[in-house]
Amino acid sequence: MIKTVKDIGLKGKRVLMRVDFNVPMKDGKVQDDTRIVAAIPTIRYILAQGARSLVLMSHLGDPKKDSKKAKEKAEKDGKAWDEASYMAGKHRMKPVADYLASKLGSPVIFAGEDSCFGKKAFIESQPDGSVIMLENTRFHKEETSEDPAERDKLARELATYGEVFVNDAFGTAHRDHASTASVAKFLPESVAGFLMEKEVHYLEPMVSNPPKPMVAIIGGAKVSSKIAVLESLLKNAAALVIGGGMAYTFLKAQGHTIGSSLVEDDQIDTATSILAAASRTGTKVVLPVDHVCADKFDAAAQPRPIDGVDIPDGLMGMDVGPKTLAEYATVLASAKSVVWNGPVGVFEFDAFARGTGEVAKLVAAATARGAITVVGGGDSVAAVNKFGLADKMSHVSTGGGASLELLEGKKLPGIEVCRG
Numbered sequence: 001m002i003k004t005v006k007d008i009g010l011k012g013k014r015v016l017m018r019v020d021f022n023v024p025m026k027d028g029k030v031q032d033d034t035r036i037v038a039a040i041p042t043i044r045y046i047l048a049q050g051a052r053s054l055v056l057m058s059h060l061g062d063p064k065k066d067s068k069k070a071k072e073k074a075e076k077d078g079k080a081w082d083e084a085s086y087m088a089g090k091h092r093m094k095p096v097a098d099y100l101a102s103k104l105g106s107p108v109i110f111a112g113e114d115s116c117f118g119k120k121a122f123i124e125s126q127p128d129g130s131v132i133m134l135e136n137t138r139f140h141k142e143e144t145s146e147d148p149a150e151r152d153k154l155a156r157e158l159a160t161y162g163e164v165f166v167n168d169a170f171g172t173a174h175r176d177h178a179s180t181a182s183v184a185k186f187l188p189e190s191v192a193g194f195l196m197e198k199e200v201h202y203l204e205p206m207v208s209n210p211p212k213p214m215v216a217i218i219g220g221a222k223v224s225s226k227i228a229v230l231e232s233l234l235k236n237a238a239a240l241v242i243g244g245g246m247a248y249t250f251l252k253a254q255g256h257t258i259g260s261s262l263v264e265d266d267q268i269d270t271a272t273s274i275l276a277a278a279s280r281t282g283t284k285v286v287l288p289v290d291h292v293c294a295d296k297f298d299a300a301a302q303p304r305p306i307d308g309v310d311i312p313d314g315l316m317g318m319d320v321g322p323k324t325l326a327e328y329a330t331v332l333a334s335a336k337s338v339v340w341n342g343p344v345g346v347f348e349f350d351a352f353a354r355g356t357g358e359v360a361k362l363v364a365a366a367t368a369r370g371a372i373t374v375v376g377g378g379d380s381v382a383a384v385n386k387f388g389l390a391d392k393m394s395h396v397s398t399g400g401g402a403s404l405e406l407l408e409g410k411k412l413p414g415i416e417v418c419r420g
Helices: 036-046 061-075 081-089 094-106 120-124 149-158 182-186 194-208 227-234 246-253 265-281 322-332 354-368 376-387 400-407
Strands: 014-018 051-056 130-133 164-167 189-192 214-218 238-241 284-285 293-294 304-306 316-322 337-341 372-375
Touching: 014 036, 036 051, 036 094, 036 194, 051 120, 051 372, 061 081, 061 130, 081 337, 081 376, 094 130, 130 182, 164 182, 189 194, 189 227, 194 227, 194 238, 194 337, 194 372, 214 227, 214 322, 227 265, 227 400, 238 246, 238 322, 246 265, 265 284, 316 322, 322 354, 322 376, 337 400, 354 372
Parallel strands: 014 051, 014 164, 051 130, 164 189, 214 238, 214 337, 238 284, 337 372
Antiparallel strands: 293 304, 293 316
16 A cells, blocks of 8 residues: 555645656647646645645656767767757756646746755745746756765755655656655655556556456567566466567467567567466467568558468568457457557557557457456557547556556555555
């Protein structure tokens, strides 16, 4: 169990809240407000409880990494490099603060672009009930430092801005950073916001004790990035649906021909061991039995249906075929819970999006029948949004890497600090 904002008194207290406002920006404008909107219920609750002030902190992109890439490109192109000019206006929280204010219908005070340090007097000078946004925490090397003592330097400073730490940033809960976990060491109370609570409520049972039978749908490009989640979910899954690029490594491990499909030859033994483990646990593994292929990885490529498991030379698997979708429908028909992480085809290309679209419809239908359905991972979330079915799932996770690590059975630093 985790403690939440409802478990403590907030009246008259200064609240320091970690949010995940790492949103896509273009020309200083928010392009997708999903993560901002997701944090608003917790923000409104804290204010309604009479908190003296609410200080929000988040990262926005990775300034150091982006600056390094831009510098390398400039040097390669023989151009002069001016980091100050490059960074001007980039990765700044001020536009996000303004956007949040428009959603709340009340002011959000920006604490300034200079630093996250030295803001205590500024915060305490604001009127009671104020919402204050700090600058991007990743402008400080201490935020992501691997040295705990260095992280603590920023964490201690942040802790002076509040009396209670609220973590509602599930998207960064897997990061052991100053503002996501270390800060909790220096405040008497640390609790979760409503978004964090919801994520844990839906994701953790899928690993520990899901309603059965449970079906896990795992897709995406590479086996290597999903080994741990496959092994974790195998313990409770009645069926394991493996799709996307990673499916071809499993098919090759079974001795099938896969043409020029994506494959990780160094993961053949891993795929074989996972298939053997599934056999021992009695878990049905569903791999593609037919395909939609192409001669090149291109949105304009002509789809080539292959009515069989084996893919001829010169063709690559891009999506699953109708027989495979029929197998998906069969295993999902009796599911009491479903966890879906990763697309089953190249859904970004319309010609190869049908498989992932049909999976989304099947999972939505399972939800309508009463199954608990959880969608996690950036690509599968993008898919249910693309097909307009996000609101037909029990839960769509806001955290890509965080949801994956939670499904792997790992303990996430940003969650552990909220344990009762």
